[in-house]
Amino acid sequence: MTKRPQKVMVVSLFLLLTTITVLSILWALRVTFATQAVSNPTSETHITVDVLEQTVGQSLTVTTTASRDPLPLSANTLTGTATYVTDKTSATQGDNLYTVNDQPVWAIVSSTPIWRDLSEGVRGDDVVALRNFLADLGYIDIREGQTFTSGLAWGVKAFQKDRGLEETGQFPHGTLIAIPHNDTPIKIDNKILFTGAQLNGGEAFLSTYSQTPTFIMMLGQGQAEMIPTGAVVHVYSGQTMWEGVAGSGTTTPDGVSIPVTASDGSILCGDSCSELPPGELLHLNTHVVLVPEQTGPTVPVSAILTTADGQTQVRVIDGKESHLVPVTVRALASGLAVVDGIEVGTKVEAIAEQSRE
Numbered sequence: 063m064t065k066r067p068q069k070v071m072v073v074s075l076f077l078l079l080t081t082i083t084v085l086s087i088l089w090a091l092r093v094t095f096a097t098q099a100v101s102n103p104t105s106e107t108h109i110t111v112d113v114l115e116q117t118v119g120q121s122l123t124v125t126t127t128a129s130r131d132p133l134p135l136s137a138n139t140l141t142g143t144a145t146y147v148t149d150k151t152s153a154t155q156g157d158n159l160y161t162v163n164d165q166p167v168w169a170i171v172s173s174t175p176i177w178r179d180l181s182e183g184v185r186g187d188d189v190v191a192l193r194n195f196l197a198d199l200g201y202i203d204i205r206e207g208q209t210f211t212s213g214l215a216w217g218v219k220a221f222q223k224d225r226g227l228e229e230t231g232q233f234p235h236g237t238l239i240a241i242p243h244n245d246t247p248i249k250i251d252n253k254i255l256f257t258g259a260q261l262n263g264g265e266a267f268l269s270t271y272s273q274t275p276t277f278i279m280m281l282g283q284g285q286a287e288m289i290p291t292g293a294v295v296h297v298y299s300g301q302t303m304w305e306g307v308a309g310s311g312t313t314t315p316d317g318v319s320i321p322v323t324a325s326d327g328s329i330l331c332g333d334s335c336s337e338l339p340p341g342e343l344l345h346l347n348t349h350v351v352l353v354p355e356q357t358g359p360t361v362p363v364s365a366i367l368t369t370a371d372g373q374t375q376v377r378v379i380d381g382k383e384s385h386l387v388p389v390t391v392r393a394l395a396s397g398l399a400v401v402d403g404i405e406v407g408t409k410v411e412a413i414a415e416q417s418r419e
Contacts, residue, residue, distance in 0.1 A: 107414040110379050111362060115406045119355030120395040122288060126297050126322055126348040127278050128331075128338060130271035132249060136175060137266045139236030140165060144259040147250065151340035154244045155198045159268065162261055165237060166225070170195045172240035181232035182215045189214070191240070192233070196221060239268065247271050247340035271342060277322040277330045279308070279348065286311050286318035294351040295322050297330060299344070302337040306330045308350065322348075356393035356400040363397050365412035376404065377411040384411065 146161035153159060153169040160167050170176060172191035178184070180192055185208045193214065196202045201217040215231035222229045241248075247270055254267040277297065281289070293308045309321040324330055331338065338344060365376050366389070375386045389403035404410070 108411050109414045110409050111365065111412050113359045113361055113404055113406055113408040113410060115358060116360035116398065116400070117355055117357040118353070118360060118393045118395050118398050118400045119351070120353035122285065122350040122352055124279055124281060124285065124348050124350060126295075126346045127280060128275040128299075128344040128346055129278070130273075130275045130338075130342055132269040132342060133272055134266050135241065135248070135268045135270055136239045137264055138162075138167075138255075138261055138268075139263050140167070141261055141263050144255055144257055144261060147252075147255055147257055151247060151249075152245045153241050153248045154246075155195060159239060159248075160250075160255060165234075166227070167236065168233075168238055169241050169246075170238045171198075171243060172238075173242070175240050176233075176238040177235070179232060179235045180210060180238070182210050182212060184210045192218075192238075195238075236263075241270070243336075245336065249340075249342065271340075273335055274329050275331065275335060275338065275344075277306070277346075279320040279322060279350075280314075280317050281311075281320060282317055286320060288352060289320065289350050294354070296349045296351070297322060298347045298349075299338055302334065304330050304332075304334075353393055353395040358392060358400045358402065359404050359406050359408075360398050360400050361404075361410055362412045363394065363399050364414075365410045366391065366399055366401070374401075376401070378404065379409040379411055 140162040142163040142165075144160055144162055145164070146158070146166075148157065148159050150157065155169065155171050157169040158166045159169055170191055171194065172188065174187045174191065176188050176191070178188070180188060187208070189208050189210050190205075192210070193202065193205050193207065196214070196217040197205045199221065201220045202214065204213070218233065219229040219231045222231075249269050249271070251267040251269075254265050255261075279289075279295075289308050289311075291308060291310050295306045295308050297304045297306060305325075306322045307325050309323060311318040311320045313319075322330055324332060329335070361376060367375050367377065367386070369375065373388060374391055375388045377384050378387050387404055389401040391399050391401055393400040
């Protein structure tokens with residue numbers, strides 16, 4: 063009978079210790095989760111920013127290749143030794159292109175080849191070209207007429223005299239080479255024509271370039287994916303700029319080939335292709351407009367809120383008060399947005415960058 067109270071005391075002590083242990087565990091868990099909640103906040107940090115007037119846009123700088131097919135001008139008809147070869151990259155009325163023995167070969171603007179001796183008495187369009195040649199150089203006044211007259215022969219002699227040549231009053235076949243216009247780009251094949259070269263006639267070493275160049279952007283896959291079909295493209299050549307559009311890309315072994323044309327699909331340089339420097343293959347600085355530039359009230363992108371139905375708005379701060387204002391986004395680039403619907407100088411709420419990481 064004396065052992066029963068001792069047994070009750072042992073049971074009571076056990077229950078007390080168990081209760082204390084459970085309470086300790088619960089307290090420890092509460093402290094642990096409370097600490098985690100403080101050290102890992104999930105709420106975003108909001109800041110107040112001023113609406114500024116800025117210009118927002120984005121472009122990509124690449125290279126456009128302008129390629130032109132070579133077009134032969136005329137074959138050489140003279141025989142002998144080349145004693146002079148021009149180093150010019152374009153030809154104008156009256157330029158000495160090359161000389162064989164002591165006979166210069168001149169550039170003449172003409173829509174028809176100079177296919178024969180031009181001497182007194184002959185008639186034709188090549189004579190008209192010769193009249194313009196001598197008139198442009200100041201040796202005659204009258205341009206009209208298809209007949210090689212004595213007056214025209216006098217002009218030829220004056221031209222020859224000024225250049226220290228025999229005054230024959232005529233141009234033998236092969237001494238005039240037709241070019242389509244002044245400042246015609248030219249290319250001489252220096253493997254055939256060079257000072258000291260022996261010419262037998264028939265050599266084709268003089269050419270110009272097609273007046274319809276092809277403009278292509280050759281890009282890597284990553285850059286090409288940034289450029290939508292129809293994107294505005296600015297191509298520069300010296301002080302000249304052409305605005306065009308990007309076409310659809312084609313994958314090639316060298317990358318993605320994207321054509322550049324005028325907005326109506328015609329050749330990019332239109333009627334000003336002569337502004338391109340001489341050369342069969344040209345590399346031109348190019349800016350592709352990814353986001354057209356817009357200027358106006360500008361806010362951080364983090365200030366823009368989107369509603370469930372897709373409307374955009376910002377929270378305007380007015381002292382201790384705030385309210386939502388609908389806005390229209392005009393441009394979006396580099397973390398900034400130009401919007402309509404608020405004034406410059408307004409204060410709006412945005413999310414601090416560090417809280418968005």
